[in-house]
Amino acid sequence: MARGPRKPSRAQLREQLLDDAASTALPDAVDVCVCGGGAAGLVAAICAAEAGASTVVLERDLACGRPILATGNGRCNLTNLDVRAGVYNNPAFAEEVLGPGSLAANDVLGFFDACGLATGFESEDDSRVYPLSDQASSVREVLLARAERAGVTMACAREVTDIRTGAVTFTELFSGRTGRLAATSIVLAVRDGFVPEGIDAEPFSPALCPLACEGLPFEQLDGRRADARVTLLRDGRAVAQERGEVLFRSYGLSGIVIFNFSRLALPGDTLLLDLAPLVNEERFASMVAAAGSARGVIDPAIVEVLGDVKRVSCTVVGKEQTDRAQVRQGGLLTTQFDPATLMVRDIPGLFAAGEVLDIDGPCGGYNLTWAWKSGMVAGAAAADYAKARA
Template identity: 90%
Template sequence: MAKGPRKPSRTQLREQLLASAAATVLPEAVDVCVCGGGAAGIVAAICAAEAGASTVVLERDLACGRPILATGNGRCNLTNLDVRAGIFNNPVFAEKVLGPGSFAAKDVLDFFDACGLATGFESEDDSRIYPLSDQASSVREVLLARAERAGVMMACAREVTDICAGTVTFTELFSGRTGKLAATSVVLACRDGFVPAGLEAKPFSPALCPLACEGLPFEQLDGRRSDARVTLLRDGQAVAQERGEVLFRSYGLSGIVIFNFSRIALPGDTLLLDLAPLVNEESFASMVEAAGSARGVIDPAIVEVLGDVKRVSCTVVGKAQTEHAQVRQGGLLTAQFDPATLMARELPGVFAAGEVLDIDAPCGGYNLTWAWKSGMVAGAAAAAFAKA
């Protein structure tokens, strides 16, 4: 049988991408320079270019849109029909940008519809939306194709180090040289990149990650999963409660509920777990009596280690696996930006979009909704500023 062409090795692919980045020749000046070619940056660049602005994306990585590939476990939970401003850390500012109610989700879906992406719900009773292909790569590829059609220049392997008086300074990762690009408008979309002079930021900290905990034999439970109602207690008072799957790890707890709690939990807080949330106390007691333990209600391996599964508690030590955290809390203080345009009030021509701003939300497609929608607002406004 004839063999197809061999796939390039990682090293070959890296060299190809570096060579292609080096072959991209930048103009001296541009209407809009977008710093960071992730979710928010690509959408901002598309909107700017489609509004008639010459647009360059400066991206540190060897290719644009790579962060999208890891989202939703490789499936990309791109939005949620139930986007409420209250879900964000800064609801007033978020609502001014996103619009009321489900407007943001509609805008996101219209945008991706125009990109040629088919989308659908996770399940009938779920408001989370995924590409029908179930592949995050579909989302990235339709975005890159639309950006190319719009005439966006993607300049990869260039790390932005400064923006000042309409000039963006960057380091070429393929040559080590410093480059400069004059831009009438600059959109900051580099997530946890640098903070330009003249703007203030709340320190970045990772969130949507597991929690390191103590007080349970976690080593013995490692890898076990259970449905749970989890209550976060501080000084004996309930601070939050959510139901969902928890995953026991040797260092503590993981799972979406725990990820969400990682945005607010502090060392010393207590996590109270009801591992049989769908069985009321009375039925639970009679089942335990009938079976001799809770082994008929939840995973017997968990029952063997914990005994009681209705009221299990442990103490939060801190965040864990932060290198894989899904969001960064903190970022550029939103009060410095006009929510109608996302332009910095004191730095005309400087815009921001995505996580570089101090906006974050729990799991469920909300963070990407923010990235896409803030990218649309900043990109269109950056083009209008440059063309005015």
């Protein structure tokens, strides 16, 4: 039987990407240099190049846009029609950049429509938006194609090590050599990889991850799921409440509600779980009386271990699996930036976009909305700044 061409091995792919990176020629000077070719950086570069600026992306990884591939469990929840500034840690600044109401979601959808990406909702009563292909790779590929069409030079395997007004220094990972690129405008979009001198930042810390907890027999519950209303309590006072699926793990709790609480929870906080949120106390009591336990209301395996499922509590110990956390809290203090351009007020020509700024939101497409929209603002403003000085 005839066999098709053999798939290249990982090592061969890596070699190929390194060769491609090494053969990407860089000019001595550009209008706009974007540091970091992830979600925010690619959009910033596209907007800068489409506004007529010569644009280079310096990316540490062997290819641009790779962080997008892991989003939304490989499906990329790219925005949310219900985007509101109030979901972010710094709502006033977020609103100035995103605009009021759902304007940012419209801008994001318009941008991706122009890229040729078909999008749709998770379900009829859900405002989360995904590519119709259900593949995050569609999002990455339309961005790479549009960047290429716009004339962006994507220079990969180059790690930015220093930024001074008008120049970026980087290390070529394929040769070990140091390079320097003069740029009228610089857009920083490295997520948490690099903070330039002279800019104040809150320390970065991981969030949107599971929580390690104690106070329940978690080993015995490992892998069980339940719909729950979860309340986060600090010193007996409710800090937040959300309903959704909770996943018991041997170390504590996971699931979207818990991920969202990881932005707020501190060690010592209490999580109060109602594992039968759709059944009110009175009805719950009568069902337990009829069946002799809550086995008819929720997963019997959970009832077996916990007994009471209406008021279950445990104590937060800390964050878990932080290496796979979905966002970084902290980042460059937004007070240093003009929200209309995302330029540092005291360092003309230096812009930032994406998670490197001190903005983060809950699960649901809000973090990518911030990355795309801040990329649009910073990229267009960086091009204007460079053109005005040409």
